[in-house]
Amino acid sequence: MNRIRRVLGRSSSSTHRLGALCLLLALGGCNEKAEPVAAAAPVVEVTTVSVQAVREWDLFNGRISAIDAVDLRPRVSGYVDRVAFREGDEVEKGQTLFVIDPRPYREALASAQARLARARATVRLATEQDRRGQALVKQSALSREEGDIRSASLAQGVADVNAAVAEVATAQLNLDFTQVRAPFSGRVGRAMLTLGNLAQADQSILTSIVSQDPMYVYFDADEQSLLRYTELLGKGQRPGVSNTVRVGLANDVGTFPLTGTVDFLDNQVDPATGTIRVRAVLPNPERRLTAGLFARVRLEGGSETRAVLIDDRAVQTDQDRKYVYVIGPQNQALRKDVTLGRQLDGLRVISAGLAAGDRVVLNGAQKIFYPGMAVEPKEIAAPTQQASTAAPQTPVAK
CATH class of the missing domain: 1.10.287 (Helix Hairpins)
Structure with missing residues (x-):
């Protein structure tokens, strides 16, 4: 009988110990449940919107043209005795290019x-x-x-x-x-006739030459622009023909690094296109300009005004709507729809939607997943325009 009690006593003690162990494990599991950690607000670069003075410009499409261009022909007939230049080189006025058997x-x-x-x-x-x-x-x-x-x-x-x-x-x-010479300085093309070929006087084309510096840019201004310019000229708000133009080539995205001066306005409007031909002179010391290149031409269109300008990188697109993120009072990224105006040296005129003093997200908009999201703004200097100019968005086709 005593032996049975000892066995039951040991069994009861083991049961109590097992229950206590289960209780401790349960309590430990409850204590290990951690509180959720709040995610850090993403850092975004912001800039304060300011109002700057801009001058309106009209944007046109144009083509670069050489001031002097010639298809070089011989004045006497004979067989080509020597080609005295390297194709594609620049030559000086009076330099011998071909020698016809003398x-x-x-x-x-x-x-x-x-x-x-x-x-x-x-x-x-x-x-x-x-x-x-x-x-x-x-x-x-x-x-x-x-x-x-x-x-x-x-x-x-x-x-x-x-x-x-x-x-x-x-x-x-x-x-x-018999010494065929360059009539002016410029870049020579390929030799159309080579050693031993017969050159006919005033007929055979030997090569071509185009001048290099300065260059022309031709563009066509529409009737509305012409009438507006004439009205401004009458009011004394713009000079006569000699207006400054800014020119950008196909690889000058959003910029117009070249400066020239209008030197010619045609004497009549083309009734078929409703445009008038305009020409400007551009210096070309670095030889960036080549005859035939496409060019975008900005021509001063009006008086100076003040406008809200922001970096064009801050503008986001939602289907057909444009918007920016501005920083709210609680450092929240708030969406504001904006109306875009003219573009200027990487800056964008905002016609509606922003006011001076608004802080706009410039870099880091991809970190904002929804309007009202908390962010950590980092202030950077506001970009400034390189010149007090603004150009329209839609160019007039050449």
């Missing part, structure tokens, strides 16, 4: 010089005969008719000398023309 023209010059010498010898003889004849006529030793004949022979000899002089000059010109 031998026939040297012989022609020598022949003309010989005829001139003969004519001069004839004149010397006729002069002496006329002098003697006039003396004999005065002594009645020679008839007046014979004296007149001698005078006429002298006059004819003088005319022959003049003709021979002209022939020599022509022969010398033809010989000089």
Whole structure:
């Protein structure tokens, strides 16, 4: 009986210990449940919106053109004896580009010089005969008719000398023309005729040359712009033809680094297109401009105004709507729809939706997952425009 009690006692003690262990494990599990940790607000770069002075510009499409351009043709016929340039190089005015076989023209010059010498010898003889004849006529030793004949022979000899002089000059010109020279400084194209080929005077194209500095840019202004410019000119709010233009090439995204001056306005509007041709002169010391390049031209369109400008990178797109994130009073990223205006050197005119003093998210908008999300703003300097200009969004087709 005592043995049974001892066994039951040990069993009861083990049961109590097992229950206590389960209780401790349960309590430990409850204590290990951690509180959720709040995620840190993302850091975004913001800039304060300011109002800046801008001048309105109109934007047009244009083409770069050389001031001087020529298809070089020979003035005399002959076989090409030498090509004296490297294709694609820049050449100077007067530089020899082609040499046409000069031998026939040297012989022609020598022949003309010989005829001139003969004519001069004839004149010397006729002069002496006329002098003697006039003396004999005065002594009645020679008839007046014979004296007149001698005078006429002298006059004819003088005319022959003049003709021979002209022939020599022509022969010398033809010989000089065998050296085909650059009529102006510029960039030369490829050689259309090479060594041994026959060049026909005034027909065969030898090569082409285009001048390099300065260059023209041609563009077409629409009627509305022309009328507005004329009205502003009448009010004294813009100069005459000599207006400043800013020009950007295809790789100048959003910028217009080149500056030129309008020097020509056509005398009539093209009724088929409703546009008028305008030309500006651009310096080209670095040879960025090449004839035929597409160009975007900004032409001053009005007086100076003040506008809200922000970096174009801050503008976000939601289907057909544009918006920006601004920082609210509790450092919340609030969405504001905006109306875009003209673009200027990477900055964007905001026609509606923002006011001076608003803090706009410039970098880090991809970290904002929903409007009202808490962020940590980091203030950076507001971008400024490079020039007080603004251009319209839609260019006029050339």
